[in-house]
Amino acid sequence: MEPVITRFPPSPTGRLHIGGARTALFNWLFARNRGGRFILRIEDTDVERSTEESVKAILEGLEWLELTWDEGPYFQTQRLDLYVEYANKLIDSGRGYWCECSPEDLDIRRSAAMAEGRKPKYEGTCRLKGLGPGSNRVLRFRSPDAGTTLLRDIIKGPIEYDNSELDDLVILKSDGMPTYNFAVVVDDITMGVTHVIRGDDHVNNTPRQILIYEALGAKLPEFGHVPMIHGDDRSPLSKRHGATSVMEYKKMGFLPEALTNCLARLGWSYGDQEIFSRTELIEKFSLENVGKSPSIFTMEKLLWLNAHYIKEKRPEDLVAPLKPFLSQRGYPDKSDAYIAGAIRTLQARSHTLVEMADAMRFYMADEIEFDPDAAREFLTADIAGALGRLIFEVSELEPFDEKGLEPVFRNIAADLGVKLGKIAQPVRVALTGTTKSPGLFEIIELLGKQTVLKRLQKGLKHIEERHSPDSV
RNA sequence: GGUCCCAUCGUCUAGCGGCCCAGGAUAUCGGCCUCUCACGCCGAAGACACGGGUUCGAACCCCGUUGGGACUACCA
Numbered sequence: 001m002e003p004v005i006t007r008f009p010p011s012p013t014g015r016l017h018i019g020g021a022r023t024a025l026f027n028w029l030f031a032r033n034r035g036g037r038f039i040l041r042i043e044d045t046d047v048e049r050s051t052e053e054s055v056k057a058i059l060e061g062l063e064w065l066e067l068t069w070d071e072g073p074y075f076q077t078q079r080l081d082l083y084v085e086y087a088n089k090l091i092d093s094g095r096g097y098w099c100e101c102s103p104e105d106l107d108i109r110r111s112a113a114m115a116e117g118r119k120p121k122y123e124g125t126c127r128l129k130g131l132g133p134g135s136n137r138v139l140r141f142r143s144p145d146a147g148t149t150l151l152r153d154i155i156k157g158p159i160e161y162d163n164s165e166l167d168d169l170v171i172l173k174s175d176g177m178p179t180y181n182f183a184v185v186v187d188d189i190t191m192g193v194t195h196v197i198r199g200d201d202h203v204n205n206t207p208r209q210i211l212i213y214e215a216l217g218a219k220l221p222e223f224g225h226v227p228m229i230h231g232d233d234r235s236p237l238s239k240r241h242g243a244t245s246v247m248e249y250k251k252m253g254f255l256p257e258a259l260t261n262c263l264a265r266l267g268w269s270y271g272d273q274e275i276f277s278r279t280e281l282i283e284k285f286s287l288e289n290v291g292k293s294p295s296i297f298t299m300e301k302l303l304w305l306n307a308h309y310i311k312e313k314r315p316e317d318l319v320a321p322l323k324p325f326l327s328q329r330g331y332p333d334k335s336d337a338y339i340a341g342a343i344r345t346l347q348a349r350s351h352t353l354v355e356m357a358d359a360m361r362f363y364m365a366d367e368i369e370f371d372p373d374a375a376r377e378f379l380t381a382d383i384a385g386a387l388g389r390l391i392f393e394v395s396e397l398e399p400f401d402e403k404g405l406e407p408v409f410r411n412i413a414a415d416l417g418v419k420l421g422k423i424a425q426p427v428r429v430a431l432t433g434t435t436k437s438p439g440l441f442e443i444i445e446l447l448g449k450q451t452v453l454k455r456l457q458k459g460l461k462h463i464e465e466r467h468s469p470d471s472v
Numbered sequence: 473g474g475u476c477c478c479a480u481c482g483u484c485u486a487g488c489g490g491c492c493c494a495g496g497a498u499a500u501c502g503g504c505c506u507c508u509c510a511c512g513c514c515g516a517a518g519a520c521a522c523g524g525g526u527u528c529g530a531a532c533c534c535c536g537u538u539g540g541g542a543c544u545a546c547c548a
Contacts, residue, residue, distance in 0.1 A: 424507035
């Protein structure tokens with residue numbers, strides 16, 4: 001069997017967005033699954049809108065998702081000779097001709113046709129003029145007037161088009177640049193692409209492209225059109241639906257494996273399985289299991305998957321990805337081991353690295369603030385005695401660890417005839433400033449005796465000040 | 473307007489004529505666990521867009537309707 005070659009051809013006019021990332025992922029997975037090659041090609045023939053910054057942003061996104069390419073990035077603007085060469089082949093075989101119609105003129109004729117209820121297609125005005133190249137002239141592809149073109153789509157099945165629906169499309173613009181439909185074909189032919197896996201929005205371009213393949217006498221690749229991804233109102237995904245670019249998800253504290261897993265399951269499925277490791281994805285991916293209907297992208301599943309991967313990772317492996325979020329919050333530096341320890345207690349409680357970094361404040365900051373509501377409810381006079389005894393016993397405790405801590409608390413609670421929660425909550429507020437946190441004993445051990453005693457004393461002081469006669 | 477595509481719980485989906493009065497996941501709600509919050513576990517509610525066919529039998533096949541989407545550029 002001939003080796004599989006797939007490609008991802010973004011146009012550098014923006015960031016790598018969710019839809020593009022999924023297309024890239026599918027191409028990458030398909031190539032990896034079949035032991036083939038994956039090519040990255042930058043389609044920058046729209047010189048007006050293409051930017052180098054976008055190229056960088058797209059590469060950055062692909063790299064973050066670890067969608068490594070085997071060839072490229074190729075740039076279409078560096079392959080212009082090739083398009084001219086293939087255009088000449090078309091001219092020589094009578095399938096290409098120069099056209100002098102001005103865009104303005106065409107516009108007028110198009111809207112006139114629309115207004116009269118006719119098809120707004122190019123009428124072939126310059127077909128027989130026998131024009132040569134010249135300024136303000138474009139090269140058009142001579143499309144057949146009759147017959148049909150069949151697209152055998154791996155995902156959607158066979159689709160037949162009447163050639164009469166297709167008009168003579170421009171293949172070389174007046175600035176000498178090739179148009180999309182022509183450049184793709186030339187590139188895919190010359191790069192040996194065997195499988196064109198792309199978004200649904202290209203289905204209707206495909207018959208035109210097939211016609212060009214045929215006119216060039218080239219072998220057709222396999223086509224697979226994956227359904228679009230929409231926003232929650234079923235309209236195309238756009239900024240108003242929230243984050244659309246892949247790197248925004250990194251900033252929101254998502255792990256690349258979570259996004260990858262999520263994207264893979266948008267449109268593709270493997271029975272009832274939801275969680276896929278990278279190798280599993282490569283192993284199990286196939287175009288046969290790609291669905292036909294468009295899907296809506298929401299963050300619900302992504303959040304769940306992200307929580308799953310955060311939970312699953314070794315704490316020490318989370319340190320590096322978490323650090324940017326910690327320094328972003330201005331926390332003082334701590335050792336990696338300490339951070340890893342904090343992560344361990346927060347893993348099951350965090351959906352994103354942002355959440356985790358926020359929750360980590362009491363571990364990192366030197367001073368903590370008491371949440372007013374929490375302090376009012378739990379830092380009350382009736383537990384001052386217990387707190388005092390706790391401070392004493394904790395200061396005496398050696399070794400200072402979870403195992404030794406728990407009995408201390410339980411004994412005090414038992415002596416007072418109350419449940420553990422009765423003293424646990426005030427202590428929690430004193431240590432973390434809030435009523436929600438990881439397990440008390442693991443917090444205490446990690447924080448260390450000195451910090452714990454300091455915060456407990458501060459808690460006690462808060463109670464005393466609150467209840468002293470001269471305060472209200 | 474024309475051409476093309478799509479249609480199962482709110483969402484992602486399984487289903488490829490009988491295993492389905494439709495399964496999983498997520499989200500929601502309830503319970504359990506418990507030092508709080510989570511996690512985890514258990515449970516509840518929740519869908520075959522509609523109308524016609526075909527067939528002994530249809531979520532699955534056909535036609536139509538409706539609703540979405542794509543394309544219709546010297547954008548890609």
